[in-house]
Amino acid sequence: MKTLRPFIFPFLLLLILTWLLAACGRAAPNEATITMKEMAFGQSEVTVKAGQPVTLRLVNRDGYTHVFDMDEFDIHTSLAANETAVLRFTPEKPGRYSFYCSSPGHEMAGMVGTLIVEP
Numbered sequence: 001m002k003t004l005r006p007f008i009f010p011f012l013l014l015l016i017l018t019w020l021l022a023a024c025g026r027a028a029p030n031e032a033t034i035t036m037k038e039m040a041f042g043q044s045e046v047t048v049k050a051g052q053p054v055t056l057r058l059v060n061r062d063g064y065t066h067v068f069d070m071d072e073f074d075i076h077t078s079l080a081a082n083e084t085a086v087l088r089f090t091p092e093k094p095g096r097y098s099f100y101c102s103s104p105g106h107e108m109a110g111m112v113g114t115l116i117v118e119p
């Protein structure tokens with residue numbers, strides 16, 4: 001057993017580091033997926049932390065174009081039918097920021113939501 005000991009410690013350390021990295025990747029708090037389906041956003045509220053990069057995955061499940069608009073961050077992303085897009089930005093100031101779809105009539109039909117940026 002004594003000859004094995006030098007090998008076990010680095011192996012355990014590697015195992016723990018791998019587990020930590022995997023756990024961090026899975027629990028990323030500033031990631032969200034917003035689907036666009038049947039003239040609505042799948043999530044009308046998305047909560048993130050200020051000062052940290054945000055990743056938003058947009059998935060258009062409809063057979064026509066939607067737009068993801070968030071004026072405060074100058075985001076205006078158009079998604080064709082069944083298209084997916086990934087947005088990355090960093091909200092510096094806490095607050096509530098509305099997002100909507102600027103395709104004609106969609107906002108009126110209820111394609112609105114709120115990004116909540118917590119301190």
Ligand SMILES: [Cu+2]
Nearest residue numbers: 066101103106
């Ligand atoms: Cu739309």
